[in-house]
Amino acid sequence: MENDEQYPEYCRNKLMDFVKKRDIKIEICDVTLRDGEQTPGVAFSKEQKMSIARHLDEIGIEVIEAGFPVVSESEKDIVKSISQMDLDAKICCLCRSTKKDVEIALDCDVDIVSVFLAMSDLHLKYKYHKELDEMLTVAMDAIEYAKDHGLGVRFAAEDATRTPIDRLVGAFKQAEERKVDYVSIADTIGILNPSTAKYLTNEIYKAVDTKICIHCHDDLGMAVANTLAAAEAGAYQLHTTVNGIGERAGNAALEEVLVGLRVQYGIERYNLKSLVDLSKEVACYSKIEPAINKAVVGENAFSHESGIHVAAILENPRTYELFLPEMVGGQRNLIVGKHTGTKALAGIIKSMGYTLDEDDFNVLFDQVKVITENEQRSVNRDELEALIMNILEVSD
Ligand SMILES: CC(=O)SCCNC(=O)CCNC(=O)[C@H](O)C(C)(C)COP(=O)(O)OP(=O)(O)OC[C@H]1O[C@@H](n2cnc3c(N)ncnc32)[C@H](O)[C@@H]1OP(=O)(O)O
Numbered sequence: 001m002e003n004d005e006q007y008p009e010y011c012r013n014k015l016m017d018f019v020k021k022r023d024i025k026i027e028i029c030d031v032t033l034r035d036g037e038q039t040p041g042v043a044f045s046k047e048q049k050m051s052i053a054r055h056l057d058e059i060g061i062e063v064i065e066a067g068f069p070v071v072s073e074s075e076k077d078i079v080k081s082i083s084q085m086d087l088d089a090k091i092c093c094l095c096r097s098t099k100k101d102v103e104i105a106l107d108c109d110v111d112i113v114s115v116f117l118a119m120s121d122l123h124l125k126y127k128y129h130k131e132l133d134e135m136l137t138v139a140m141d142a143i144e145y146a147k148d149h150g151l152g153v154r155f156a157a158e159d160a161t162r163t164p165i166d167r168l169v170g171a172f173k174q175a176e177e178r179k180v181d182y183v184s185i186a187d188t189i190g191i192l193n194p195s196t197a198k199y200l201t202n203e204i205y206k207a208v209d210t211k212i213c214i215h216c217h218d219d220l221g222m223a224v225a226n227t228l229a230a231a232e233a234g235a236y237q238l239h240t241t242v243n244g245i246g247e248r249a250g251n252a253a254l255e256e257v258l259v260g261l262r263v264q265y266g267i268e269r270y271n272l273k274s275l276v277d278l279s280k281e282v283a284c285y286s287k288i289e290p291a292i293n294k295a296v297v298g299e300n301a302f303s304h305e306s307g308i309h310v311a312a313i314l315e316n317p318r319t320y321e322l323f324l325p326e327m328v329g330g331q332r333n334l335i336v337g338k339h340t341g342t343k344a345l346a347g348i349i350k351s352m353g354y355t356l357d358e359d360d361f362n363v364l365f366d367q368v369k370v371i372t373e374n375e376q377r378s379v380n381r382d383e384l385e386a387l388i389m390n391i392l393e394v395s396d
């Protein structure tokens with residue numbers, strides 16, 4: 001394989017030079033330990049949460065949402081323990097729009113509280129059974145209380161993407177008067193697409209001077225695209241979870257957002273080398289394996305079987321890889337299957353230390369085709385070696 005220094009680890013999307021967008025000035029707030037843990041059936045232990053937090057910090061994640069302390073005494077203890085880990089990342093926790101939740105957060109020594117409030121008609125009517133003004137008054141009181149106690153504050157508009165924009169702007173302005181540090185656009189039910197993510201973020205960007213957060217759910221499989229589209233319109237804090245875990249279809253996947261930031265916008269400051277390890281860790285603790293074809297961290301993210309692809313990859317992997325597996329701590333797998341070609345098979349057996357004469361090679365190639373087609377599967381390296389040994393024995 002060619003090791004050509006002129007190619008970097010990844011291919012920059014040069015088409016981005018033609019796209020109209022704001023300067024990408026961003027930070028990441030990873031919410032794996034809070035929204036990620038809201039995945040049905042997931043409950044991380046204290047040790048697991050602390051280990052994930054350390055890993056996120058090593059990657060260079062700027063803000064870690066450590067939990068929702070009002071959930072339980074144990075959750076409160078975990079959030080406090082993470083706050084005391086002395087990480088570079090700022091530690092944030094979730095609070096309803098109540099003083100009580102902020103008081104509990106204060107006990108946890110967090111840097112930032114995320115005070116959330118839904119303002120859509122549906123949520124006001126069926127969840128709170130209250131008028132907007134009443135809810136907003138309580139929310140602003142909670143925000144003032146948090147600010148008075150020296151906390152950083154995010155005012156998060158739950159279900160923002162089904163809330164009238166003027167109502168959203170009005171509430172954000174009230175929060176801004178109270179000097180909140182961030183306002184958050186939460187796409188709670190995942191209705192956005194990249195066009196509307198850009199439109200809504202742009203409207204908020206024009207109306208307020210406070211940093212904007214974007215929090216996307218993946219109900220239509222667009223959470224990562226929506227997050228990046230919002231960043232192009234001026235969103236500053238991008239919310240992610242490892243492996244995209246979270247409520248229902250999950251959240252914007254950290255690994256995809258980080259690689260997206262690098263490939264699309266050239267943001268290189270995050271240490272991506274441990275993304276695959278972190279994914280495995282979270283998969284183990286959450287007991288949820290990412291899909292085999294999941295971008296960046298799925299088992300097939302760097303697997304290749306097709307003869308034409310493998311033949312080219314053997315010359316230079318960049319022919320069929322947007323970024324090299326080493327960039328994210330992954331590994332390339334060349335698979336022997338129905339679609340394997342002669343160059344690929346020759347390259348693979350050579351890498352295993354074998355060379356066969358033409359007749360033996362043709363026998364091996366035919367055997368591989370028969371097995372993979374009749375049994376509808378690939379051939380692993382042990383089996384391939386056994387086939388080779390058998391052929392060599394017969395021809396001796
Ligand atoms: C979009 C999001 O992800 S929001 C976060 C969602 N996460 C979770 O719910 C996970 C953890 N939740 C829990 O452990 C519990 O639901 C708790 C501890 C938060 C609350 O438990 P309970 O006191 O038993 O209340 P319950 O869950 O039945 O109902 C929620 C209450 O919170 C209120 N509430 C919900 N959101 C808010 C808000 N943003 N601000 C103020 N009150 C709120 C509801 O109106 C309801 O109040 P009510 O009890 O007066 O009717």
Ligand SMILES: O=C(O)CCC(=O)C(=O)O
Nearest residue numbers: 156158159184186188215
């Ligand atoms: O916007 C936020 O910071 C959190 C909101 C949230 O979790 C949601 O609405 O799904």
